[in-house]
Amino acid sequence: MNARIKTIIAEAQFGSGGGYDNSSGGGSSPASSGHSESDGSSSPDEFCNDLREFWRHASPLSSSVRDEVDRDRIRPVSVSSPRVPDDIQHQQRMLLLLPAFASPAIAAVRAEALFYWLSGFDVGWVMDMDASGRGGESLTRREVGRRVRAWAQALSTMERVFRLRHREFTPAQRTALGELAVASAGAMLKLAGAVAALESSPSKLLAALDVYVSVSETYPVLARLFSWGPSHPVSAATETMLAGLVDAVQRCGRDLKAFIRSHYQWRMPQSGEVHPCVGFWMGYFRCMMRNRVSLYFVLGNEDGDGGLSLVAELISCLEAVLEEKSAALAFPALRQVFMLNNTCAIMRRAVGSDLEVFLPPEWVRAREERMEGYIKGYMDASWAPAVSRLDGGRTKPSAVSRRRHQLVAFYSLFENACSAQRCWKVPDPVLRCVLRKTVSESVVPAYRRYLEDHPEVEVAVGRTAEEMEHQLSDLFEG
Template identity: 75%
Template sequence: MSARIKTIIAEARLDSGGGYDNSSGGGSSPASPWATESDGSSSADEFCPQDLSEFRHHASPLSSVRGDDFDRDYIRHVSVASLRALDDIDIHKHQQRMLLLLPDFAAPANTAARAEALSHWLSGFDVGWVLDMDAPGSSGGDESAFPRRELGRRVSAWAQALGTMERVFRLRHHEELTPAPAAALGELAVASAGAMLKLVNAVAALGSSPSKLLAALDLYAPLSETYPALARLFSLGPSHPVPAAAEAALAELVDAARRSGRDLWAFIRSNYPWQMPQGGEVHPCVGFWMGYFRCMLRSRVALHFVLGNEDGESPATGATEGSHRLVAELISCLEAVLEENATALAFPGLRQVFMLNNTHAITGRAVGSDLQRFLPSEWLRVREERMEDHIKGYMDASWAPVLSRLDCGGRAKQPARRRSPLSAFYAAFEGECSAQRCWKVPSPALRGVLRKTVSEYVVPAYRRYLEDNPEVEAGPGRTVEELEQQLSELFEG
């Protein structure tokens, strides 16, 4: 049996693309906590005209050049050397757009023009919505206004936009700029960084939830790395409003992530509707939570802080050890909740099938995926043994009573019955087959193992009974082959 279990685990790993969700909701809700959606951006070359005048036609500049000391020729000048060094056409697009917007950030300041230019600039990165996050009726702080998919999409767009902005600012800053364009570039960078903090503050203000934890983890690295880099690039001291605000936002984000991290066990028990599948198939929560655990591990260093390692221990060691422990404990919690809720199923055999299906699904999603590196060496062996135990428990609950009607199979003999042993056997056999045709084992390999196990247990005993009792004739449709055929139709759902 152990060899068969290992084989079906290996097949499940191949079928599910390296252990990740596939047939049971791996790429769609609810199995994927973050769902990647198109950001609706333009094609790569839509705003990449051959010269600046054509770009002006597409971009519709918001204002003309202002400021006597601003280098007007700078707007028309694009460094050919720099553009040749860039192989990212999006960077080229953003640089050209920045050339048109920089005049609005030159001295003397025009507040309205700057606000319009900043909105145009951020919208080019698909993050113009950050400007509205603290407006009345916006999503900031309101968890109901942030569905899981939408929150994930915004966090992903935010992180990508911030990284691209930092690269654009760095490339332009390294050029030979006159004082006015350099100052305008710094003002644009400060305004952009300040506006981007609104999402961080909104996430930190959300109530504790699984989605909030993932969002906080995904925001942590860009926030902790990019903002200090921008501060160094533009010589912004710690007392400058933007670095100070970023430091405060980071502290709030870490605190919020820790609170959600401590609530994970409660989330597993209560966050998903525990309506049991009556066919014993894989519960949808398995795909959701196993995908969620993988998403958590995308940000392992950030996860170090969620674990509360505040004693100065290196994230490289503390986070790894803590993540190993955390992943194993969370999966164990999920398994315990499945076991508890299995009692709601009507039949003991069905409960075993349910646990077999779900243990198999959990194992298939872990083995060969990122999760496996964070699980103890004996983890897989323990699950293999559990699956064997579930199969044995299923056989004892469902088929041992059927064979007991024949007073064979190595079971204790039952009291004498008025009906013949064969009639009692047929009735029990039909009852089990009728019920178990409605039970579902989604994995073809696992379904085949169960069918073969049942057949190898029931059919030889029935054949032996007929051979030992030649005076008894099998009923119509009750040949050995016909019983085998009936058993081959189990678990189709």
């Protein structure tokens, strides 16, 4: 039996799932995605013309200030290029917007320029958030995830663009660039406040980790680049936001097991198949461990095991909840099939994925033994009663009528089991094959021996051993 369980694992096609949105049955780690103004069809000259069009409408700025832009520094990339690189586009836009951040400052023009600058990274919406980081709209979990990914990409790209141009600028330009960086960094921090202010949820934990990583990695670089000391407004605001994010992650971390028990809808599948929560939570754990260094720094790792205990504990919590909920299923044998399906699904999503390195060495072996136990429990509850009707026929003499009664009882139990279990579902083809073979090897030889030992018993039409074996091959199709 153990060899068959190992076969299931060896032939697995491992999957993943999760994410910010709890509507998905499985998930994958959220991919970073940015926004580019160019769709690949505009030439560099057209791009620069768009920016000059902005300046024509950004009224009160004098032409003398606009003329300070060094036009040689925005020399277009060759039009033979199929696409203007994003960083070049951002640098060109930065150079044309930079005069708005030179002294003397004109608030309206600076605000308009900042919005245009941030919109080029698909994060202009941060300016609509108030000082606490809350916007005037209620966002779905999917939208929160989308915005966090766009925001993290934008912050990383902005930092790189600032760093690439910083050394090439004159002192006056560096001063203006510093003002743009201050304005950008301050506006971008609003999202950190928005995430920290969300209600505690699995989505908040992932979003808070992503934002924490971006802020803790990027803002110190900007502080060094522009010589922002600890008392600088951006540096002070950064420390406040990081503290808020740490608190948010810690609170969500303490609630994780409660989330597993209550966050996903626990309506039980009546065919015994894999519960949708398995794909959701296993994908969620993978997304969570994407930022594992920050996760363990924030949550603390008292055991010093590099994350082994947390992942194993969370999976064990999921398994325990599945076991509890299986009691709602109508038949003992169906409960065993349900747990077998779900244990197999958990293993497939863990073994061979990036979660496996966070599981102790004995974890796989323990689940293999557990699956063997579920198969034995299923056989005892479902087929042992039928086979028991055939026991004793070889050693105990009895009347022909009694033997016929034994056979009728066997047929009845056999048909009842087949009728119910055709509707049960084992979605994994390897596991389905193992389960069918286990049933067949238990029932068919016992039935064949009984017929051989009692040739005087008349076998009904369609009741040969081969025909019954064929009937068992239809089990677990759902």
